[in-house]
Amino acid sequence: MITASGLTAALGWALLHFLWQGLLVGLAAGLVLALLGNARPQLRYAVACAALALCLLLPAATTLRGATMADAPSRVATPADGEVSFAAGVVEGLRQPLIDTTREWRGQLQPWLPGIVALWSLGTGLFSLRMALGLAWVARAARPGHGRTHAYWQAQLDALSERMALPRRVLLRVVDDLDGPVAARIWRPVVIVPAALIARLPADLLEALLAHELAHVRRHDYLVNLVQSAVEALLFYHPVVWWLSRRIRIEREQIADDIAAQALGEPRRLAIALNELAQFRAPDPHLAPAAQGGLLMSRIQRLVRPRRQSLSWKLALPILGLSAACMTAFAQGHVAGIVAKDEEPARISVRAGQDTHYAVVGDKGDDSIKFTGHYDQLEDITRLRRELGDNFIWFRRDGRDYVIRDPALVRQARQAWQPTEPVGNRMGALGDQMEVHGEKMEAIGARMERQTAGSEPISTEMEKLGEQMGALGERMEPLTRAMLRTDDDAERDRLHAEIDSVSAQMETLGRRMETLGAQLEAVHAPMDALGKEMELAGKPMEDLGAQMEALGKQMEVLSDAANRETLSLIDQALRDGKAERIERL
Incomplete structure (x- = not known):
């Protein structure tokens, strides 16, 4: 039977062991995330979530094992006569000092275990209270009686929900005491929008932010965030848990950005909306995914000008051994999967929808690629172009990749997108001009910062002089009262001399402050x-x-x-058998 003291000891040891267990999990997760720097954020998000789940499972398993072992009777294995070999004796001689050292420090820590568990319980209770307050805020903000509806934006939200294929209706609430839109609740999702944002933000930018929140609803991020907050409350004392949680939120926001940008069809609009949202700086309620979460400026840069990160080959060395060990089994399973896939009858859906990504590749360089999909696929399209040449359409539907090389269809697709080219060129030119002006403003800001930095020593000295003058003024007041009350001429003269001395010091400090004031001016x-x-x-x-x-x-x-015309041409190619199946990129 597991006793309370045994369970307390097991929990205490689990909390202590998690210090090194969590560090190992953090090192492994950091290595994998570094290797996946060029991968899609969905993969990095999955790795971070798995690492956080492992952080929760490790202390739970350690506690269960410790409680079970404490309840089981001790058993010491002794070898039979004549079975002890020379090698076993050598191993035992090396092993025994380590066992003795372990027993020693365990014996020293054993009396502290109840206190460790008590402190952990207190911290967990405080973080649980923080979580409960966040849930209460969300429940109050989402309650119909607290906020108000908005017919126009509810209709816009319904249209966006339909476009993003959400399975249930999402309600809209407008509140006053909020600084940015958030998505909340699980079964009856709601998007809470501040009234100030509706009043100040242009309609197209607010629509972009709503698309971002609907991406959170579509991915059930509110539920994942609740579980994530619970893990933070239980393992609050380990920095790796907070680092993993932060990485999860960063990747989650990037995924929602990608989904929203794909639904809108123009990432730049979402970037401009996030830039406007940067003015709303107050913290979000922590439990509800918000558009201003994550590293906001890096998200804006990623949307406007995505860049692939460089990856050092040295980071791959620690996992090359594991990769080599798994290569044979993986290759066998991969070949078997390909054979099985080739034997399946192809089921191709001929429909234009949100699940079709495509690239129209022309013959004028990379700028002629009209692309819908994820940014990470663009490099694959470029590689495919080197293999196939110019003038083709690549698309993905139902998890299968195809190319269309029929000249007539490719020409029609390029003609469909041709009207966007001059507008895109003008937008690129404007973007270059805005970048030039932005650099000018940044340079002026740096000059202003340097100018302000020169005044800091002067301001600091003036502040100290002000404190000294305040102290002298406090001395002056009792001296003046004492001089007025005394009838002793000698005492009056002494007080008068002391007042004159204080006044002289204040005058000296005043002249110094005047000099510093002139310098500051x-x-x-x-x-x-x-x-x-x-x-x-x-x-x-x-x-x-x-x-x-x-x-x-x-x-x-x-x-x-142009998108509607291109999807129609893809459907036509599938019907006419002009779409060639290729290996998935």
Whole structure:
């Protein structure tokens, strides 16, 4: 029978052992995540979630094993007479000092186990209270009586939900005490939007943020976030748990960005919306996935100008041995899977839908590729282009990859996208101009920062002088009262002399403050000119932003029409047998 003391000891040892167990999990997860730097965020998200789940399972298994062993009777194995060999004696001689050392430090830590468990219980209780307060906030914000509805945006949200193939209706609540949109609840999902955001943000940008929140709803991120918060509460004392949790949130936001960008058809619009959202800096309620979560500026850069990270070959050395050991079994299973797949009858659906990704490849360089899908696939398309040449359509449907090399179909697809090219070129030119002005503003900001840094020593000294003058003023007041009350001429003279001394010190400090004030004014004088320069540099950005917004709306209309035409051509190629099946990229 497991006793309370035995369970407490087992739990205490599990908490201590998790210190090194969690470190090993963190090192392994960090290595794998570094190796997957070029992979899709879904894979990095899965690795981080698996590592966090392992962090929860390890102390649970250690506790169960410790409690079971504490309840089982001790048994010491002794060899039969004549069975002890020389080698066994050598091993026992090396093993015994380690056993003795382990017993020694276990004996020293044993009395501390109840206290360790008590402190852990206190910390877990506090973090559980934090989690409960977050749940209460979400429940109150999502309650119909707390927020208000918005007919127009509810209709827009319903249309987005249908476009993103959500299985159930998502409600919209507008509240005042919130700084950014969040998605909440599991069975009856709701998107909570601040009233200030509806009033200040353009409609197309708010629609982009709503698409991001619907991506969280579609992936059930609220439920995963609840489990994640529970693990944080239980293992709050280990930094690896918080690091893994942060990586999960970063990858989760990137996945939601990708889903929203694909649904909208223009990642730049979502990037602009996130940039506007950056003004809302107050923290989110932690339990509800929010659009401003993750590393916001890096997400914006990833949407506008995605870059593939470089990977050092040295990071692969620790797992090459494991890869070599698994290669034979993997190859056998992979070949068997390919054979089985080839023997299956092909079932091709001829329909235009959200699950079709494609690339229209022309003959004028990389810029002529019209691509829908994930950014990581673009490199595969480029490699396929080197193999097949120019002028083809690649697409993926029902998990299968195809190419269309019929000249007439490829020409029609390119003609469908041709009206978007001049608009895209103008948007690229505007983007270059905005980057130039942004660099100018950044340079002015750096000058302003350097100018401000020069005033910090002066301000610090003035602050210290102010404290000294305050202290002297506090001395002056009792001296003055004492001089007025005394009738002794000698005492009055002494107090008067002391007051004169304090006044002289205050006068000296005052002159020093005047000097420092003049220096501070001289340092800050260029700030006015820099402020005006910054204002002038920012004005072109407003005009360029307005032009970019207008072109973005024009591009959306043209891209929708071209996308419909291309999907129709793909359906036609499947019906006419002009789509060639290829190995999945």
